[in-house]
Amino acid sequence: xxARLLAAVLLVATATGARAEPDASPRWxxxxxxxxxxxxxxxxxxxxxxxxxxxFGTGQRWxxxxxxxxxxxxxxxxxxxxLRTGYLRANAGAFFKDATGTLQHSADRTSLNIIPTSLTLTxxxxxxxxxxxxLPITPYGxxxxxxxxxxxxxGTSKIGATNGWxxxxxxxxxxxxxxxxxxxxxxxxxxxxxxxxxxDVTKAQIDDFGSSTSWNLAEKGAQYAFGLLMVF
Amino acid sequence: MRRAILLLALIAPALARAQATVTTxxxxxxxxxxxxxxxxxxxxxxxxxxxxxxxxxxxxxxxxGVYRVLASNTTPSTSTSTTGTTSSLxxxxxxxxxxxxxxxxxxxxxxxxxxxxxxxxxxxxxxxIIQVNAGDVVRAAGFTCxxxxxxIYVCVEFLPTxxxxxxxxxxxxxxxxxxxxxxxxxxxxxxxxxxxQVSWSPGSGGASPAYYVIVATDPSGAQRFSxxxxxxxxxxxxxxxxxxxxxxVTVFAYSASDTPxxxxxxxxxxxPAVTLGFWDVYKAExxxxxxxxxxxxxGLGALLLTAAGLARLRRRS
Numbered sequence: 001x002x003a004r005l006l007a008a009v010l011l012v013a014t015a016t017g018a019r020a021e022p023d024a025s026p027r028w029x030x031x032x033x034x035x036x037x038x039x040x041x042x043x044x045x046x047x048x049x050x051x052x053x054x055x056f057g058t059g060q061r062w063x064x065x066x067x068x069x070x071x072x073x074x075x076x077x078x079x080x081x082x083l084r085t086g087y088l089r090a091n092a093g094a095f096f097k098d099a100t101g102t103l104q105h106s107a108d109r110t111s112l113n114i115i116p117t118s119l120t121l122t123x124x125x126x127x128x129x130x131x132x133x134x135l136p137i138t139p140y141g142x143x144x145x146x147x148x149x150x151x152x153x154x155g156t157s158k159i160g161a162t163n164g165w166x167x168x169x170x171x172x173x174x175x176x177x178x179x180x181x182x183x184x185x186x187x188x189x190x191x192x193x194x195x196x197x198x199x200d201v202t203k204a205q206i207d208d209f210g211s212s213t214s215w216n217l218a219e220k221g222a223q224y225a226f227g228l229l230m231v232f
Numbered sequence: 233m234r235r236a237i238l239l240l241a242l243i244a245p246a247l248a249r250a251q252a253t254v255t256t257x258x259x260x261x262x263x264x265x266x267x268x269x270x271x272x273x274x275x276x277x278x279x280x281x282x283x284x285x286x287x288x289x290x291x292x293x294x295x296x297g298v299y300r301v302l303a304s305n306t307t308p309s310t311s312t313s314t315t316g317t318t319s320s321l322x323x324x325x326x327x328x329x330x331x332x333x334x335x336x337x338x339x340x341x342x343x344x345x346x347x348x349x350x351x352x353x354x355x356x357x358x359x360x361i362i363q364v365n366a367g368d369v370v371r372a373a374g375f376t377c378x379x380x381x382x383x384i385y386v387c388v389e390f391l392p393t394x395x396x397x398x399x400x401x402x403x404x405x406x407x408x409x410x411x412x413x414x415x416x417x418x419x420x421x422x423x424x425x426x427x428x429q430v431s432w433s434p435g436s437g438g439a440s441p442a443y444y445v446i447v448a449t450d451p452s453g454a455q456r457f458s459x460x461x462x463x464x465x466x467x468x469x470x471x472x473x474x475x476x477x478x479x480x481v482t483v484f485a486y487s488a489s490d491t492p493x494x495x496x497x498x499x500x501x502x503x504p505a506v507t508l509g510f511w512d513v514y515k516a517e518x519x520x521x522x523x524x525x526x527x528x529x530x531g532l533g534a535l536l537l538t539a540a541g542l543a544r545l546r547r548r549s
Contacts, residue, residue, distance in 0.1 A: 042514070051514035095513060096423050096505035103508065107422035107429030107469070110509030155509020160523040208525075215514075215521035 025191050027231060029070040029080055030124075032198070034227025038063035038088055040114070040206075041220040055110060056090045063088040063114075065225065069122055077125045084118040084144070094154045110154025114217065118144040118166070129174040129194075136174035138196065143167055148206050148217045162217050163208050170200025172229055196229040258285040258402025260388055265442060266407040267384075268489030271366045272377035279366040279406075283388035284359045287400035293358060297392040297399075301364055303372040304385045362388065370408050382408040409489035414438040416466075416483045416493070421502035426475055428502040431467035432483045435493065441485035446470045447496065448479040460486075478503045 037060040043050025069082030094110040095103040122142040129138045144166045151159040175195045176183035186192050202223040208214035263280040264271070271277045281301065287293065370377060373384040383405055390400035414435025422429040430446050446458035448470050456479075458470040463485075473479060482496035508516070511523075 042519075045520055046517055051510065051517045051519055054517075055510045055513050090510075092510075094510075095508040096425075097508065098505075103513070104423070106505070106507050107424040107427075108507040108509075110507070110511075112510050152509060152511040155507045155512045156515075157509075158511045158523040160521070161525045162521075163525070213520055213522050215519060 025187050025193060025232075027071055027074055027078065027193055028191075029068065029082070030229055030231045031069075032065075032067045032084075032227055032229040034065045034067075034198070034225045035062055036065075036223060036225030037061070038219055038223060040112075040215075040217040042215045042217065044216050044220070052090075052112075055095075056092045056112070061088055061090055063116070063225075065116070065227075067118070067120065069120065077123055077127055080120075080122045080124070082120045082122060084116070084120055086116050088114045088116075108154055110152070113151050113153070115149045117147045117149065120144040124172070126174075126194075129172075129177075133177050133180070136177035138172040138174060139170070140172060140198075140200075141167070141169050142200075146204060146206055150217070162206050162214055164204060164206035164218065165209075166202050166204035166206075166218075168200050168202040170198055172196035172198040190232075192230050192232045194231040196231070197226070198229045199224070199226045258283065258388070258400070260284075260386060260402050260404035262386075262404070262406050264488065264490055266409045266487065266489035267366045267370055268408075268487070268491045269377055269379070269410045271490065272370050272408065273367060275365070275367065277366045278363045279369055281362045281364065281386070281388060282359060283362060283402045285388055285390050285400040285402040287358070287390065291390075291392055291399040293360075293390060293400070295392060297390055297395075299360055299362060300389050300391070301362060301369075302387045302389065303369050304387070305373045305375060305382065360388070369406070373408075375408060377408075379410050381411055384408055407489065409439060409487055410491060411439040411487065412491045413441040413485040413487050413493050415495040416441070416444065416485050416497040418481065418483055418497040418500050421481045421500045423503060423505050424469065425507040426473055426504050427469050427471040428473060428479065428481060428504060429467070429469050430481055430483065430502075432497055433466060434463070435485065435497075438493070439487040439491065441493075442488040443486050444468075445484050445486065445492075447482050447484065448473060448502070449482075450474075450477050450479055473504045475504045475506055 039060045040052065042052040063086050065084055065086030067082050067084030069080030071078055071080050073079035089111055090113075091109060091111040094106045094108040096106045098104045120142050121144070122140055124138050124140045126138040128135045146164045146166050147161055148164070149161045151157070173196060175197060183195070186195070202219070202225065204218040204223065206217040260281050260283045263282070267279065271279075283299070285293075367377060369384060369386065370382070373382070375382045375384070384407070385403065385405050387401055387403045389398045391397065392399050414437045416432040416435050418430070418432045420431050428448060432444070434441055441463045443460040443462050444466070445460065446468060448456045450456075456470065456472060458468060461468045470481070478501050480499050481502050482499050484496050485493040514521070
């Protein structure tokens with residue numbers, strides 16, 4: 001009896017919760033804007049207080065990122081290839097050596113600027129969110145080749161780029177479920193099929209694939225980010 | 233027809249009033265902002281007036297005319313003009329523009345003037361830059377270059393060619409100021425690369441500081457001055473210094489009439505030095521990155537292979 005009851009409940013839930021979107025526009029890809037705390041693990045090559053902490057302190061800074069993806073497979077979920085970029089600037093007082101050779105704070109400033117660029121392959125498991133209004137969650141995973149372009153100013157200037165890779169896992173909350181009619185109207189007017197809030201966790205290695213002459217620009221632990229994802 | 237004439241008669245005075253009334257006064261800005269004792273006694277010291285008069289409706293300076301500059305020690309009347317021109321002419325009306333009393337005559341020069349001296353032909357454009365001798369302004373107002381501060385009322389008036397009636401004017405005031413500002417208090421001098429970053433507080437009493445000048449004196453006594461640091465800014469950098477040389481730093485405050493504080497601020501030593509930025513600190517601590525792209529062709533190759541793989545995947549899909 002309980003098995004029959006469970007089957008009946010599931011059938012009803014599926015029937016009533018299924019989302020019919022006969023007029024949804026075709027899916028081309030997605031666009032996202034995100035932000036997350038970031039602190040490059042440059043000091044991993046030093047014991048004790050490293051250069052980054054000595055100059056920029058221990059606090060984390062916010063890295064802003066934007067990305068665009070093109071759907072290459074749409075069926076049981078969605079696969080996208082994409083490009084992402086962003087910006088981070090760490091800025092602090094520079095130093096000088098006093099008569100005793102001790103570092104003292106200078107009136108000049110020094111900064112580390114990073115523009116990360118990524119070539120991404122992302123899988124969105126949006127089957128549940130597409131099918132069930134009461135489960136508006138889309139898990140996703142992403143692999144990316146990373147190239148962090150950077151430059152240092154103040155004192156000796158330096159410019160460079162550090163390559164690496166990253167894995168990301170995240171979940172996106174489908175906002176359409178809050179107001180389906182408005183979401184459908186937005187699709188009709190702008191072509192934006194869905195709007196999500198996302199949160200993800202990234203594990204990266206940005207050290208020129210283990211090069212002995214490269215610093216490590218990856219976050220020390222996992223890097224968190226959140227933002228807005230629009231599927232169009 | 234009668235009704236039309238009657239209507240015209242009714243509205244004509246109103247129209248005439250609207251044309252003759254100018255409610256917005258013109259403006260004059262001065263450079264320097266005030267006249268000091270040394271400027272007053274310097275026969276070659278000019279006071280530059282940038283005047284934007286208000287003209288009676290229908291009058292244009294582009295049609296020619298003359299500008300005159302008048303100065304007075306009397307607060308201008310705010311009463312309505314008796315000559316029916318404009319209320320903004322009130323200062324000019326307190327002086328006698330025909331007898332020469334309190335009038336700066338034959339001192340006005342406008343760049344580009346074809347007459348060279350005396351009253352000048354109006355240039356095109358409503359704004360005129362007029363150079364007058366600073367001491368003449370003080371004397372025309374009835375003052376001498378003494379040790380007392382005075383307020384001088386200045387009027388620029390425009391007379392179209394062929395008429396003795398003022399048809400445009402601008403008014404303002406300028407101070408004859410000999411009171412110096414108080415000496416500032418120097419708070420800190422920070423090292424920078426070939427420079428020193430200086431911060432100070434204004435002194436109390438005296439005239440309001442209009443600007444400050446930083447003075448850095450090297451051991452040989454040679455001095456380097458900053459530019460004018462306009463108040464209320466109280467921190468600035470003095471550049472062009474030599475790293476490793478210790479300078480004695482002071483700050484002077486100046487009033488709008490360029491009168492300096494009697495004394496300099498207190499003195500603080502500062503020594504410019506080479507700046508060590510993040511990269512310098514990183515390398516000094518033994519950092520291994522070399523800059524550029526450390527993975528070089530290998531990293532670029534990996535990216536290209538990935539791009540090719542993704543393109544192939546897309547073709548299959």
